[in-house]
Amino acid sequence: xxxxxxxxxxxxxxxNRNDRxxxxxxxxxxxxxxxxxxxxxxYVLPCALNxxxxxxxxxxSEKLLRFSTLNFNEDAETVINxxxxxxxxxxxxxxxxxxxxxxxxxxxxxxxxxxxxxxVPNAAGLSSSASIEMVTAVALNExxxxxxxxxxxxxxxxxxxxxxVGMNCGIMDQFAVGFGKKDHAIFLNCDSLxxxxxxxxxxxxxxxxxxxxxxxxxxxxxxxxxxxxCEKAVELLQSYRTVKNLSELNTTDLPYLHKYISDPxxxxxxxxxxxxxxxxxEAVKVLKENNLTRFGELMNLSHDxxxxxxxxxxxxLDTLVYEGRKLPGVIGTRMTGxxxxxxxxSIVKTGDTRxxxxxxxxxxxxxxxxxxxxxxxxxxxxxxxxSF
Numbered sequence: 123x124x125x126x127x128x129x130x131x132x133x134x135x136x137x138n139r140n141d142r143x144x145x146x147x148x149x150x151x152x153x154x155x156x157x158x159x160x161x162x163x164x165y166v167l168p169c170a171l172n173x174x175x176x177x178x179x180x181x182x183s184e185k186l187l188r189f190s191t192l193n194f195n196e197d198a199e200t201v202i203n204x205x206x207x208x209x210x211x212x213x214x215x216x217x218x219x220x221x222x223x224x225x226x227x228x229x230x231x232x233x234x235x236x237x238x239x240x241x242v243p244n245a246a247g248l249s250s251s252a253s254i255e256m257v258t259a260v261a262l263n264e265x266x267x268x269x270x271x272x273x274x275x276x277x278x279x280x281x282x283x284x285x286x287v288g289m290n291c292g293i294m295d296q297f298a299v300g301f302g303k304k305d306h307a308i309f310l311n312c313d314s315l316x317x318x319x320x321x322x323x324x325x326x327x328x329x330x331x332x333x334x335x336x337x338x339x340x341x342x343x344x345x346x347x348x349x350x351x352c353e354k355a356v357e358l359l360q361s362y363r364t365v366k367n368l369s370e371l372n373t374t375d376l377p378y379l380h381k382y383i384s385d386p387x388x389x390x391x392x393x394x395x396x397x398x399x400x401x402x403x404e405a406v407k408v409l410k411e412n413n414l415t416r417f418g419e420l421m422n423l424s425h426d427x428x429x430x431x432x433x434x435x436x437x438x439l440d441t442l443v444y445e446g447r448k449l450p451g452v453i454g455t456r457m458t459g460x461x462x463x464x465x466x467x468s469i470v471k472t473g474d475t476r477x478x479x480x481x482x483x484x485x486x487x488x489x490x491x492x493x494x495x496x497x498x499x500x501x502x503x504x505x506x507x508x509s510f
Contacts, residue, residue, distance in 0.1 A: 175242065453470065
């Protein structure tokens, strides 16, 4: 992102070159392994990316918020007069929801000019929404000297998305965006919020994210359906053991599940969550041992479980994964995010990345008719203020 170009766009939009705005950045995230475990109180292993959301903003003397973005033509204004109300399906609901959380905690928000720019693709499963929320929170925290900790802001952003935007997400996205550390993944217990930074040493390998570019119309309804199925599993397991979520069980419990869960669909959902938790724990162990080969195998097993037991992949993601596994230099590849479209994440030998992208793009388009996008991100730091 060209900072000078960004600031010029800000002045073109809002004028007054004598009053400089302040620049903030918040990353997107990719989950390396541990899918659909977060809302089951389980383990995840995400990392922050060097793609994300940039925000330029400054205080004004008006009781008015003015929003703009370089990503599409949808400017908005809203008067500051108590708590804000949701604006239909507008993108400004993400920052407005965060501002409400600050206001509820006593922050007196004054007028602001805000200009956003994001290089995280929307609806791709890389947490563009959490990135917008956290960049807004970090900026408000700085400008209004509120003194909230990163964890407090993470929880506020999750609450904004749950209650204001209306998406019942777990805490993983905001946590990864807030606590990201360069060249590290975050081993997070989504129940206790205990976490550990785990080094990701890629050496002669690279991360590649591939966007299916499939519109994900079913994601919200299927997401809620899976949550309900997991809650049903917990209910049925009470006669086996008193548990509040599936992640309190471990892989040694798998052989006994069928005795208590007669519904074959609910059984498969529980099997995925419990086995995926085990894979995350092993993944952390092998990363610490610098064993990328086994880590890649665990990525592959994760996708297989998401396809067969959790049933959230679909033909586009499966094509990328199973055709990708046939190509030279591929250590591991899996879907990442909610599923039914979105992205895959792959670890590929750096010398094979160009061939991987070219051949996978060709076969993917032949099979699906869609054209994928590829990203080669670095693992970066969390949300923060930037200097000009």
